[in-house]
Every structure is written in C-alpha cells, then in structure tokens.
Amino acid sequence: MTATVKYSRWTLPPTTGHQALALDREATLGSVGDDEVVVELHAASLNYRELVVAKGAAPGDVKANVVPGSDGAGIVKEVGKNVQEFKAGDRVATHLTPTIPNDQFPTLIDIGAGLGQSIDGTLQEVGIFPQSALVHAPKDLSFDRAATLTCSGLTAWNALFGLKGNEVKAGDWVLVQGTGGVSIAALQFASAIGANVVATTSTDEKAKRLESLGAKHVINYRDTPKWSAEARKLTPLNRGFDLIVDVGGDSTLNESLAAVRANGVVAATGILGSDSQPVPMLKTIWYVCTVRGIVLGTRDQFKKMVKFVEEKNLQPVVDDVVFTLEQTKDAYERLAAQKHFSKVIIKIR
Missing domain, CATH: 3.40.50.720 (NAD(P)-binding Rossmann-like Domain)
Structure with a gap:
C-alpha cells in the first residue's frame, strides 16, 4: 500500500460531543514504520468510552483530530521490517493499550494513551497501528464478532480469570x-x-x-x-x-x-x-x-481469551442493528440511548 491510497475515516475535532465527528473521505495513508502494521479494517464496535472521549471527559489528553474507536478487526496488508508476529493476510483484532508490556495490567492512564484517544483508532477503512496494538483474531470468527473482544471481551475475561x-x-x-x-x-x-x-x-x-x-x-x-x-x-x-x-x-x-x-x-x-x-x-x-x-486486561490475557474462544467455538453476541461506517453517528446515538443489546457494531466493509 502506498501513500497515494485514499480512504475514509472519522476524526474528532477539538470540541465536545459525538455530533462533532467529521467524516474525511480523502484521507491519505502514510508510510508504515519499522514496528508498525497496516490493517484493512472490516468491522469496529463501540464502547461507552467513545462517548466519554467525544465529550472531552476522558482521563488524559485527546489528540487533535484523532480517529476515534478502540475496537476493531481486519486483515493485515503490510508490515514494517521489525514486525515478526504478523504477516500480510493475517486476521487481527486491535488491543487498546499498546504502550505497556504484554503482561502489565493497564490503568486509566494507559487507556488514555491508547487507541481512539492518543493513537488513531478503528473508525476508518485502513489504519496503521503499532504491532503491540494487535493480536491474532480467533479463527473462523466473523470480523463483526472479533471486533467485540478488544474491550468488553477482555474486561470480562479479566474479571473471571484474572x-x-x-x-x-x-x-x-x-x-x-x-x-x-x-x-x-x-x-x-x-x-x-x-x-x-x-x-x-x-x-x-x-x-x-x-x-x-x-x-x-x-x-x-x-x-x-x-x-x-x-x-x-x-x-x-x-x-x-x-x-x-x-x-x-x-x-x-x-x-x-x-x-x-x-x-x-x-x-x-x-x-x-x-x-x-x-x-x-x-x-x-x-x-x-x-x-x-478492573479496566481491560493484558495483551497476554487477550491471547489466552482468543484461544478459549476458538476452543469453545464461542460466538460473541452483537446488537441486532448493524451500522455502516458512514452511519457512525447513528451508531453513537444508539449507544448513548442504551437501545442496544451487547455490542454496537459498525461494519466497515
């Protein structure tokens, strides 16, 4: 993939409220760094954190015009020269807190430094992520369902087994x-x-x-x-x-x-x-x-959860109403109104 690739993404201007979200249909992909991975995103899911970040009420600073969203799943398209864990074609899910060691339990400070707040997140067609912001997605699990694991799934896993x-x-x-x-x-x-x-x-x-x-x-x-x-x-x-x-x-x-x-x-x-x-x-x-x-869990726990989901053939539950990327504001509205059951999904492709 080259810097001439055009794609769509949502950004959060330095204001308050999710109605301020802006859709950029002419975003240009930058070059991949040595420790980075280019991911073609297929699905994202929303958390209440997205509403809090949009309101400017989340702990920590919010990067100007950040791409919101921490939860997502897709396919690896390109990797940097130092990346060993992933290769083109791999199915992956995002991990919210890439700035800490794999076995370290995150705090709210670490979450503030993570995806969708300090690092561009998942509400975009293509993203460049640190390799530590990814794990292999469960085999044979749809992207919609894999996208639920980043926050809700990992928090639940930590609560039960952590x-x-x-x-x-x-x-x-x-x-x-x-x-x-x-x-x-x-x-x-x-x-x-x-x-x-x-x-x-x-x-x-x-x-x-x-x-x-x-x-x-x-x-x-x-x-x-x-x-x-x-x-x-x-x-x-x-x-x-x-x-x-x-x-x-x-x-x-x-x-x-x-x-x-x-x-x-x-x-x-x-x-x-x-x-x-x-x-x-x-x-x-x-x-x-x-x-x-508890806030989330470790990247090591995420990997154990993925193995468990595969072994038990679990199908994470998603909401009955699924949104497109262009309908992201509607997805935020459904979440804010608490009309959903389990996870609100945005199908990107």
Whole structure:
C-alpha cells in the first residue's frame, strides 16, 4: 500500500460531543514504520468510552483530530521490517493499550494513551497501528464478532480469570448485571466453563435472551430493586456468589456486596449507573470480600481469551442493528440511548 491510497475515516475535532465527528473521505495513508502494521479494517464496535472521549471527559489528553474507536478487526496488508508476529493476510483484532508490556495490567492512564484517544483508532477503512496494538483474531470468527473482544471481551475475561487463585471454574456461582457488552461476554465465558450464571435485567424480553445465552436464573431489577436477597436464595445454602461482575458502580455496589459470598470477589468493571452516594470501601470488612477494580486486561490475557474462544467455538453476541461506517453517528446515538443489546457494531466493509 502506498501513500497515494485514499480512504475514509472519522476524526474528532477539538470540541465536545459525538455530533462533532467529521467524516474525511480523502484521507491519505502514510508510510508504515519499522514496528508498525497496516490493517484493512472490516468491522469496529463501540464502547461507552467513545462517548466519554467525544465529550472531552476522558482521563488524559485527546489528540487533535484523532480517529476515534478502540475496537476493531481486519486483515493485515503490510508490515514494517521489525514486525515478526504478523504477516500480510493475517486476521487481527486491535488491543487498546499498546504502550505497556504484554503482561502489565493497564490503568486509566494507559487507556488514555491508547487507541481512539492518543493513537488513531478503528473508525476508518485502513489504519496503521503499532504491532503491540494487535493480536491474532480467533479463527473462523466473523470480523463483526472479533471486533467485540478488544474491550468488553477482555474486561470480562479479566474479571473471571484474572485474579490468581480465584479464577472462576465449573460449578461456581457468578452474577452478571444487565445486557451490556461486558456482562454478556462474562455470561458467555462463565457458561462455557460450566459455571452457574445468574443475571439481572430490566425487562422480560431481555430476560429471555439472557436465558437463551446460558443464564440459569434472571432477576428483574426494576421489579426487585433490592435484588441481593433474592439472588442469594438461588445459591447453595444461601451462601452467595463466588464472583459478581458489577457494571453499575455506586448504584449497584451495595447490592453486589450483599450478594457475594464470604471471601468472594466483586469485580468492579464500570460506573454506568453511578449517580448514587459513594459506597464506602470499609463495607468490605462487613461483608468479608474482595472488591477488585478492573479496566481491560493484558495483551497476554487477550491471547489466552482468543484461544478459549476458538476452543469453545464461542460466538460473541452483537446488537441486532448493524451500522455502516458512514452511519457512525447513528451508531453513537444508539449507544448513548442504551437501545442496544451487547455490542454496537459498525461494519466497515
């Protein structure tokens, strides 16, 4: 590929809100560096982080006119002379935090230095990425589904298997909250290894979908706002859950603490509903549990997740409505309105 190649990409001007996104149909591809890889992108998926970055509310600086989006999948077209792990024709997925070692757990600072904020991301037809921003995609998995693994998939994997000595195993009891990308991925992973999964959601329609994906029980949190007691009754001897994947932050953490078993783990993975009073962490003494803050996971974990997806023949769940690259603003709107189920997908080609 040469610098004369023209392609389309979205950029984020130095303003606030995703309505400011600008579509550049005449972008020119630069030359590939020694440690870089040219990827023809086929699909991308959105996270709430994209909305936060667009609002200018993300930790860290945002590169002027950055190409947004951290999650994507495609085909390698060209590699720099120092690249050993990839070759032209390889199917790859993006890894958000390429600036840290493969075994290092990322922080919000590392995420701010990553794709879609400090480094050009995935909402473009072609991208040049550091080789450390890529992993091999699962064999035989569609690009749409592979594009869900970068953030939601990896966060869920880290929540279930990232704490040494407390990895979820067959027979364990796991609770997931809602129908966002992290919760659905955690449900799929946990079900695949034989764990007992309980889910919470807001409608009967969503409950049926969760059951079809492997949830043994579903609790409607609108009908039962204090769902912890009902959830505990589902576990043996009312002992509580081995792991709870908490996505709501302060608005759900009290219930999560009340539902987890003694010496169990609450994986705090999000703050989607955090408009409540902060929950004091000294409450962990009362409930005798671990609350583990998680953002994404390591590149090494990503590779293990890919192997697991291949072995279990998992098909990550995507939203019913799929957008084209030109419809990116509509995709942002669907995400912001929380009308989606699991992951919002942008099909690039």
